[in-house]
Amino acid sequence: MVMWWLRLSNGYGMRRRVLGEGEFEKALDMIRGKNILLLTDSHLEGNFSTEEATMVVGLASQCLQYEPKERPDLKKLVETLSPLSTKPDVPSYVMLGIPKHEEAPPTPQRPLSPMGEACQRMDLTAIHQILVRTHYRDDEGTNELSFQEWTQQMRDMLEARKRGDFAFRDRDFKTAIDCYSQFIDVGTMVSPTVYARRSLCHLLCDQPDAALRDGMQAQCVYPDWPTAFYMQSVALAKLDMNKDATDMLNEATALEDKKQRRSTS
Numbered sequence: 001m002v003m004w005w006l007r008l009s010n011g012y013g014m015r016r017r018v019l020g021e022g023e024f025e026k027a028l029d030m031i032r033g034k035n036i037l038l039l040t041d042s043h044l045e046g047n048f049s050t051e052e053a054t055m056v057v058g059l060a061s062q063c064l065q066y067e068p069k070e071r072p073d074l075k076k077l078v079e080t081l082s083p084l085s086t087k088p089d090v091p092s093y094v095m096l097g098i099p100k101h102e103e104a105p106p107t108p109q110r111p112l113s114p115m116g117e118a119c120q121r122m123d124l125t126a127i128h129q130i131l132v133r134t135h136y137r138d139d140e141g142t143n144e145l146s147f148q149e150w151t152q153q154m155r156d157m158l159e160a161r162k163r164g165d166f167a168f169r170d171r172d173f174k175t176a177i178d179c180y181s182q183f184i185d186v187g188t189m190v191s192p193t194v195y196a197r198r199s200l201c202h203l204l205c206d207q208p209d210a211a212l213r214d215g216m217q218a219q220c221v222y223p224d225w226p227t228a229f230y231m232q233s234v235a236l237a238k239l240d241m242n243k244d245a246t247d248m249l250n251e252a253t254a255l256e257d258k259k260q261r262r263s264t265s
Contacts, residue, residue: 006028010150034050055080056081057081059072059081063077073209076256083143112253113253113255113256114126114128114130114231115130115227116230116252116253116256119230119233119234119249119252120249121233122234122237122238124200124203124204124234127200127234128168128171128200128204129198131193131197131227132168132169134193135193136193137192138192138222138225138227139191139192139193148265149227153186154188154189156183156186156191157183157186157188158183158189159185160179160180160182160183160186161179161180161194162189163175163179164176164178164179164180164183164194164197167179168180168197168201173200173201173204173205174205176197176198176201177198177201177202177205178199180198180201181198184198190221191221192218192221192222192225192227192228193218195214195215195217195218195221195228196214196215196218196227196228196231198214199211199212199214199218199231199235200231202214202235203235205239208235208238208239209235209239211231211238212232212235212236212239214231215229215230215231215232215235216232217227218231219232224255224258224259225255226252226253226255226256226259228252228253229248229251229252229255230248230249230251230252232248233245233246233248233249233252236248
């Protein structure tokens, strides 16, 4: 539930990918029409008040705003949704009277890569060392620029990234955030590595909300990139969202394993 809200509130492109184009437009139409019954899971009938439903629909409407500044931050999401969980110790299937299906036995945990181990331990120093070593290797193919695009603005943007890289290497994380933000704000190029690096900088500056947003933006640019999921995992753990952090770590490990199998086949 929490991860759905996090992704819903992240950004316009991410919301369309998570919900699907048709579902996104349908949700907007329903919210505009304030059709609460159609928006609600039929299993929930009789288990919520009109006031609660109105609150959730209002929050959904805010999350779907086009402008980022008009969407609620993570703190407001948690503060709004937490009071609605009146029986946190009771499984949802019991509250709703849904028969529990037998769960398949858990699959063996895959061995973690150095990045996975560093993220599991929340060892930010080790993550920093890994990101410095990998440099921009994983950005290959994310941008194809024509000769005409090499303008002065483009050169200034790349210079900002270069200054950010020097600051990142030297552990001057506040300066790195400023420089990487200059690069990102121009918008001519997109770089998942810059988002991952700025995400780590935010973590080292005790800004897990911003770190999570950058991890999600890295995923938008490169949907199957394990590092994007790893950074989200650490940010979620810092936000004490431990189950979601574990799920994200497992997803990153699975993607890394899939990538490894492709490279050896």
